[in-house]
Amino acid sequence: MTDMPALLSINNYHYRRGGSDGVYLDHAELMESLGWRGAFFSMRHPENLPTPWSRYFIDELEFGGDYSLPQKISMATKSVYSFEAQRKLRMLLRDFEPDVAHLHGIYHHHSPSILPVLTEAGIPVVMTAHDLKIACPNYKMLNRTGVCERCRTGSVLNVIRNRCVRDSLSASVIVAAESGLQRSMQTYRKHLTKVVAPSRFFVDKFVEWGWPREQFVHIPNYVDAARFVPDYEPGDYFLYFGRLAPEKGIATLMRAARLAGVKLKIAGSGPMAAELTELQGQLRGDTEFLGFQTGADLHALVRGARAVVLPSEWYENAPLSVLESFALGKPMIGARIGGIPETIDEAENGWTFASKDIAGLAQLLSTVAAMPDAQVARAGRAARETVEKRFNAEGYADAMLSLYSSLGVKTSSRGLVRQERNT
Structure with a gap:
């Protein structure tokens, strides 16, 4: 086995659709520049950047398009729990053994169903919290009434009552179902080894919502x-x-x-x-x-x-x-x-x-x-x-490498390699 460390980067989109997608791509590029081997797990999309890993990507799943009723039902089911994403991730893991899996956006496309797959494979799982989804069902703590934190102490049914997702009843029902399932299974809390929060505010907010502070590390974004x-x-x-x-x-x-x-x-x-x-x-x-x-x-x-x-x-x-x-x-x-x-x-x-x-x-x-x-x-x-x-690349890289090291990656004379885990 090569002593070059391996990173699996996971995100819904494999192109610069928004800020979080840019962080996903830039993070992988930065790690590669530091000697890491990389692989990607994403969703097929016409605008995706070319990558040999696309053969493992899940089928395109876009909401708001002109779909038939059976297609919409299938999409809603996948957004809650995706057996396809699990199957294709297992295929990828047979061909690529990562030392760390770093997640960005996964909900509604890959769904949190991929998290147990990574845990079963013994892979540390890091997620960058680009938004508040792991606490708030609609990921913004915002609805048509303004800033909202009703679900912190109340039921996720608040999402339906207030139509928190795009002011749509159907979309809110789907997200409430997904969030209710993940809350009952404690999927994020059980399977995320560490959560990276780019702001201290987000760390404090997650703790207010009942998350253990030790599960978070504050690493600010950077620009070159x-x-x-x-x-x-x-x-x-x-x-x-x-x-x-x-x-x-x-x-x-x-x-x-x-x-x-x-x-x-x-x-x-x-x-x-x-x-x-x-x-x-x-x-x-x-x-x-x-x-x-x-x-x-x-x-x-x-x-x-x-x-x-x-x-x-x-x-x-x-x-x-x-x-x-x-x-x-x-x-x-x-x-x-x-x-x-x-x-x-x-x-x-x-x-x-x-x-x-x-x-x-x-x-x-x-x-x-x-x-x-x-x-x-x-x-x-x-x-x-x-x-x-x-807010520079050097500081970001140092913080990320320190985090990865704390999860079982050590420094050697030829770079970072995974420590042998007890089996």
């Missing part, structure tokens, strides 16, 4: 600052970029920008696009909608801003948008909710305000707009330094 070219010169507009969804607080930001009389640019797409456009017509503020932006175009928008604003109204974890803005040399104006305040050093690399506080945000926007350019530029330089010193 070398891939971002900063511009510290302050622009004349404020920028929001991301999903146009109710929990993001964009309506609050638009009202605050109108009150402050500042220029605002919004880059993104999502379910609130039409509603926000209508709101702009009512407010008549200096707000410009730019649609979905990515890559060099998005970087240029960030570099041209005075500051980036993240006005969230839900429990954000550790948004990569903050780190990317910092890497591009821009300070952040962020809501004091979830993990956002953990990255912002007040009046150093950004500023914070109480979530949902329109007047407070308006005052902050006015203050930063009137601030001398040299002072804003200093905040931008401090933001870049924050990423370089606190």
Whole structure:
């Protein structure tokens, strides 16, 4: 057996669909650069990146499409417990023996049914908690009424009563059934060796929901600052970029920008696009909608801003948008909710305000707009330094290797190899 350590990375999607999918791919690439052998277990999808491991991937399972009733019933069953995922994972494990399995997003596609398979094989199981799913059935602790933690001390039937999943009765019934089953079987708690939480807020929140603190380790996300070219010169507009969804607080930001009389640019797409456009017509503020932006175009928008604003109204974890803005040399104006305040050093690399506080945000926007350019530029330089010193690949890799080592991986003269386990 080779002495090169082996990592099995598991995620629903094998392409950069969202932030957590990017972390899944970047994590695997980083481990490979450190000498690890890698394999992937994911779902078939037309946009997947090419990989020889795709022959083990589960069949595509997308919700919200035009499916027949039998297909919908099959999908609902798989989202609760997938025998297909178990079977294909066992096939993969016959051809690849990992020292660690690192999970990202698995629910509703692979389902937690794969966890006992890994345990039976004697493989340590690590999951990065990109969201709150292992506690909250709908993974956001959010529904149409706002932040919600009713299931912490109550029944998962609350999911159905409040239609917590996409405000849909059928979707909420399926998720309530899945969550009820996993709670009764204690699937996550029994089979997850360790849970990585990118924010301290998430660790504390899981503990509030009854999880043992020792099952968690706080490892912040990172960005490779070398891939971002900063511009510290302050622009004349404020920028929001991301999903146009109710929990993001964009309506609050638009009202605050109108009150402050500042220029605002919004880059993104999502379910609130039409509603926000209508709101702009009512407010008549200096707000410009730019649609979905990515890559060099998005970087240029960030570099041209005075500051980036993240006005969230839900429990954000550790948004990569903050780190990317910092890497591009821009300070952040962020809501004091979830993990956002953990990255912002007040009046150093950004500023914070109480979530949902329109007047407070308006005052902050006015203050930063009137601030001398040299002072804003200093905040931008401090933001870049924050990423370089606190949220870098080296620190992330060291923390992950330390975690893996604690699970039975040791350092040898030729890198990391699995310790022999007693059988």
